[in-house]
Amino acid sequence: MNETIFRKYDIRGLADTDLTDEVVELIGRAYAEVLGAGKNVVVGYDARESSERLFNALTGGLRRGGVSVIKLGMVPTPLVYFANFTDDNAHGAIQITGSHNPAEYNGFKMMMGKETLHGDGIQALLNIIKKNAFIDHAPDATTMVERTDLKDSYLAWMMENVQRDGRKLKVVLDSGNGVAGVIAPRVINEVFGGEVIELFSEPDAAFPNHHPDPTVEKNLQHLIAAVKEHGADLGVAYDGDGDRIGVVDERGDVIWGDKLMILLSREVLKEHPGATIIGEVKCSQSLFDDVKAHGGEPIMSAVGHSLIKAKIKETGAKLAGEMSGHIFFNDRYFGFDDAIYATCRVMEILASTSEETKLSQLLSDVPETFATPELRVDCEEDVKFELPGKVAEHFATKGLEVNTIDGARVHFAQGWGLVRASNTQPVLVMRVEAATEELKEDYLQQLKDALEASA
Numbered sequence: 193m194n195e196t197i198f199r200k201y202d203i204r205g206l207a208d209t210d211l212t213d214e215v216v217e218l219i220g221r222a223y224a225e226v227l228g229a230g231k232n233v234v235v236g237y238d239a240r241e242s243s244e245r246l247f248n249a250l251t252g253g254l255r256r257g258g259v260s261v262i263k264l265g266m267v268p269t270p271l272v273y274f275a276n277f278t279d280d281n282a283h284g285a286i287q288i289t290g291s292h293n294p295a296e297y298n299g300f301k302m303m304m305g306k307e308t309l310h311g312d313g314i315q316a317l318l319n320i321i322k323k324n325a326f327i328d329h330a331p332d333a334t335t336m337v338e339r340t341d342l343k344d345s346y347l348a349w350m351m352e353n354v355q356r357d358g359r360k361l362k363v364v365l366d367s368g369n370g371v372a373g374v375i376a377p378r379v380i381n382e383v384f385g386g387e388v389i390e391l392f393s394e395p396d397a398a399f400p401n402h403h404p405d406p407t408v409e410k411n412l413q414h415l416i417a418a419v420k421e422h423g424a425d426l427g428v429a430y431d432g433d434g435d436r437i438g439v440v441d442e443r444g445d446v447i448w449g450d451k452l453m454i455l456l457s458r459e460v461l462k463e464h465p466g467a468t469i470i471g472e473v474k475c476s477q478s479l480f481d482d483v484k485a486h487g488g489e490p491i492m493s494a495v496g497h498s499l500i501k502a503k504i505k506e507t508g509a510k511l512a513g514e515m516s517g518h519i520f521f522n523d524r525y526f527g528f529d530d531a532i533y534a535t536c537r538v539m540e541i542l543a544s545t546s547e548e549t550k551l552s553q554l555l556s557d558v559p560e561t562f563a564t565p566e567l568r569v570d571c572e573e574d575v576k577f578e579l580p581g582k583v584a585e586h587f588a589t590k591g592l593e594v595n596t597i598d599g600a601r602v603h604f605a606q607g608w609g610l611v612r613a614s615n616t617q618p619v620l621v622m623r624v625e626a627a628t629e630e631l632k633e634d635y636l637q638q639l640k641d642a643l644e645a646s647a
Contacts, residue, residue, distance in 0.1 A: 193218075196573055197299070198318040198613045201310040201471035201498035204299035206288070207242035207296065211298055216246050217253035219300065221326050222317040226282050227304060229329055234279065234339070236264035236272040238371045238433045239395030242298045246288050248459065250300070256327035263338040266395065268371050268434025269301060270530035271346055275339070275500050276303055277470035278349070279527045289371075291435040292405035293616060295397055301497075307505075308528075310498030343375050350383050353524060354536045358543030360386035364427040365535075366415040368404030369396040372434035376532045384539055389422055391415065401559020404431050406438025407516050407566050409446060416444040425542060426551050428535050439538060441551040448565070450475035452538070453513040454482045455554055460511045460523050461486045467523075470503055470512035472496075473598045473610055474623050478558055488624035494598035496615060497529050515566060515623070561607070562632040563625035570642070571620045576613040579620060582646035583611045583639070602639070606631055609639045619628070 193215050197205035203210050203219065235251060237243035241380045243266070251261045262282060264275055269287045276285035284304050290297040294499040294565060304310040309317075317615065320326070365380060365388060367373030373393030381388045391414055392401045398607065402411045406429040419427040419440055429438035439447045447455070457469045463485070475492075483490040492501045495513070500512050500520055504527050512520040519534040520527055542551055584600035595601040599612025600623075607626030616622050622639060626632040 193321070195318060198314050200314070201308070201496040202299055202301045202616075203295065203314065204231065204297060204616055206296055207240070207290070207298040208245070208296070209539065210244060211242070213245070213249040216249035217256070218252020218321045219317060220250040221257045221431075222320040223284075223286070223302065224254050224259040225320050225326060226316060227259055227311075229327075231256025231283035232260045232262055232281050232284060233284040234275045234282045235266045235286045235288070236265055236275075237267060238269075239369070239397055240290055241397040243288050243451075246298055250288065252331070254335040255331040255336070256329060257326070257549060258334060260334040261336045263336060264342055265338070266371060266374065267342060268375060268532065270435055270528065270532060271375065273303070273526070273528040274346055274349070275342055277306065277528075278345070287433065291433050291616070292403070292407075292431045292436070294403075295399060308498040308501045309370040310502065324428055326613070331619065333479045337444060342546065343378075343458050346375065347379055347382060350379050350536060352481055354383050355540045355544075358540070359545075359547055360384070361425040361538065361539055361543055362387040362389070362422060364389045364394070364418045364422065364424045364490045365413055366391040366412075366418070366427065366429040366432060367393045368411070368432065369394060369399050369401060370428035370430060370432035370434065371395050371402040372532065376430060376535070377534055378504050380535060380539070381535060382634055384543065389424065389484055390417060396523070399432075406431055406436060407449075409565060412438055412446060416440055419583065426538070428538075430531050431517065434531055435529045437519060437534045438517055443552055445552065447551075447555070449513055449515045449517045449519070450479045451558065452519070453479050453511070455541065455556055456513070456519065456534075456537060457483050457488060457511055458486055459537075461488045464510050464523060466568060468507045468509040469512070470500060470507070470509045470515045470520075472500065473595065473601050473612065474515035474621070475513075475562065476563060476581065477608060478635045483557065492595070492597065495612065501527060501628070514592055561625050561627065562629045564623055564632065564636060567574060567622040568614070568617070568619040569622060571613070571618060573618045576620055579643060579646050580613060586646060590621060607635055609635045611639055611643060
């Protein structure tokens, strides 16, 4: 068994070689050991070719462990979380998904009770498997029940709890042939009316049009073109399992996750003055400054949906978000990342403005900085976690302040630069922000030089 599939905030690996039926059944049995026999777990899966096979192997293991299964079918990850939070019969949740990874990957996002499994919790599953510490139960003592009303229940909740007043909007939705397409267009159309223009809503495991990762600008080109062609008020893109959002304004300009957080945090702080708002280490300094300027309490967190959810619980934050488009509302929602609900909150804000107001105008007062997108550098799994520490030492010896909460975030005179290890892919992630284009390039080169010297 490839033990590296047990990552910091989920389980992820190559479907055909890492996630064999035998390994996946053992994962199911280990989860059942922790959850406890006699409990029920909701299980869904994304549109990947391997997902149904993994579902069968996983649920076989769960039932051998004495846990009954509520089958949700092919649904976005947020609907699995939603089912877990709203179904009194659910004691945990598992989504089978490779998220934004290439088509040959797959994995598991897990909840025990209402808590997202991460860190030591995921390692505990590995340790149970290694010790073969299982109690066998008769599978026929458990049940497999299919829930068919989940999408309708989710829509009904949105209709009841999203503010639907205001002007009608024209929005382009690009599901990237991921699983968000099975429900997102329906929700946005029925909740808001207006005009919904769909791109690539049909799930297709081959991702024939573009990869469903809205942090990569080339994946947004179809969306940008459609927004301009149709004169839309905004465009929204989803990742493969529907928990990450990408937004473009009426001009086709990308509003990256940290800038989107500025828009959302201002609205949240109107309702909750002084609220805590969480951003992660890749986010612009403008986000933290803006939250403070509007009376909020900004907190910087490590990257990772599981870690941020734990931070929300610890701090009582009303809103949290990542540069990558994971947005977590703990205001009028359940505190988990849901790109469809985040779409609703963005549209609420824009719909409440005058007919003449454009989405771009709502962020026109944010100070201009010059930043790279997320830059990914291929790096072997066995060394990727060591290199950021060496980069931190390199800059610390030069007298620069370095935040090491997640990788190395180096504070330069007029900006910052980050090097951190991805927890989902064999890459290092870099990002730089500076007061000028020239300084951005200078800081980026300094980071690259430090990385090269550390390798």
